[in-house]
Amino acid sequence: MTPPTPSTAAPLEVTDDTATKSTTSDGSKGSESRSPGRLAWRRFKRDRTGVISAYVVIFFFVIAIAAPLIAKLYGKNPYTTYASANPDLLDAFSYPAGPNGGMSSQFWFGIEPQLGRDVFTFLLYGIRTSLGIATAATLLTTVAGVVIGVTAGYLGGRTDYFVSRIIDIVLSFPSTLFFIAFMPVVYGIFVAPDDNIPTSLRAIALILVLSAFGWASIARLLRGQVLGLREREFVEAAKVTGASPMRIVFKELLPNLWTPIIIQSTLLLPAFVTTEAGLAFLGVGIIDPTPDWGVMIQRGAEFYSQDLTFMLFPGISMVVFVVAFNLLGDSVRDALDPKSKR
């Protein structure tokens, strides 16, 4: 840890003072025995913005998980074209007949132009798909980045050099372009060219491609951290006592790396959500009729000038989710690492 600099920035640092409600820094260091995790949790609970955004994020995950249940209670599903059973729902130009995109007590968020699907359940299932893919990609990316970064940093030497060059190259790849270019390649590995690609395969391919380009920045960061930690006395001490490399990595290094790992993965998830939606928007990710945030926006783009309402639901809900998640990420960072400045 760097010694605090005597600067005007000092009062900004979050410190821990249980007597007053104000947030302040490592005053309690050593005076009481509280684990770093507990300290971080206390700091987090006091951060009102963080707690509220955590609730918003949890809300999104709950409705994503409970989507089938909610749809059952609500009595509709995202696939049925309600307009074909009830033509009155759409007008002569296939736009919702009612005002505001056909919102009514029956169709809470209105109905989709042209096909006449239910917007509410489509959005619920869309959030489910998008969050599922983004979460899986985040986990895979984090695990891959941590394993590669820690290995490179700990082994050093030739392995480190080799891995670092690969990281350099991966980071110079124009990522959006590569996502677009290699989705067909990944599909091609599993499916013959003219066959239909099942949705589960599309999701797996997306997760793989997103992770293939995402691991490098985490790996680079952790490699740097491990290079620093490797020379520290406690690692030396562990080596002298004959600890195996596995033990050193898991018991000595990893506990010191949780903070950067958690911070990086909270940055990754919203980025993956928006990238996944962007790919669906471009038509290379999840495609219609599978409900997805990006698919909804792509559908909305087809008739935005006539019926903007349809697009507002996925658009605004995504903005709310991303803002909340970013705020949560900032709060988590402040709580885990009170010295960091935004």
Add this chain to the structure above:
Amino acid sequence: MFRFLVRRTLGALVILLIISAVTFWLFYAIPRDPAMMSCGKNCTPDMLKQVRHNLDIDHPVPVQYWYWLKGIFVGRSYGDFGNCSAPCLGYSFANREPVLGTILDRLPLTLSLAFGSAVVFLVFGIGSGMIAAVRQGKWQDKVASSASLVASSLQIYFIGYVAMYFLVAKLGILNNPSYTPLTQNPFEWASGLLLPWLVLALIWTANYTRMTRSQLVETLSEDYVRTARAKGMSSRSVFFRFAWRGAMGPIVTIFGIDLATLIGGAIITESVFSLQGVGRLAVQSVNQSDLPMVLGVTLLSAGAIVVFNIVVDAVYAVIDPRIRLA
């Protein structure tokens, strides 16, 4: 400085070489036959063979890659399809045009989009960041910080359409995005691209606001700034002569990376606003399995990234003499 540039340029060439090779190999994993697409309907096996021969895709992949590399320096010939002179990046299977020519055709739009929006987001981003830093903790700071948080979470594929709906379709203030070359009519050039510039800038400004603010807050608390104030320099000149300069380094870094990204093709932006730039070209060529074109666009994007990385490091050293180029 010279040694630095030579070393980094060589490194960049190696990276581009690797990227092109990886693209080449990975693309052959797609089980689609470009000759089939180029040959079109009513294709006989003999014609197909001829097309394969003309496109040079009847060789093994490493040989094809070697031909492609050689073409960059000496040009190549494609039988009946014509010749492609010296810096030859290949011949598009789909449009039957040399790749380089098509990319150069599309590039002015992409560059206009990139530089135009860069001007807007730099001015607004650095401006609002400065105000937020000077008025630290006051309402201006809070407004700038929260606005930038929300703006950075907006997505172009959402806010682009919302902006078009209100500004073009409903209010009619702006024109539908279109591209007129700058040399042809500067006014139409600017008015046609104004909406994409503003929308791109809205999203990208936030980063600069936050970065400028945090950098300035940090430099304003440095000893040298305090010394300058203590010696009687007005806060205005301290701000513009010392603090501002000290804060610019990291901003130059992210600006370089952002500009490289934009030049490499703002794929989603061009799709949203229906502009036929390099990004659209990339999507179209992927859909048509047009390997030479995909390779060309990929090289352009990757090239922009590595070149700007070098430029950024060099500029960084000029701005901040403490940094030595080793």
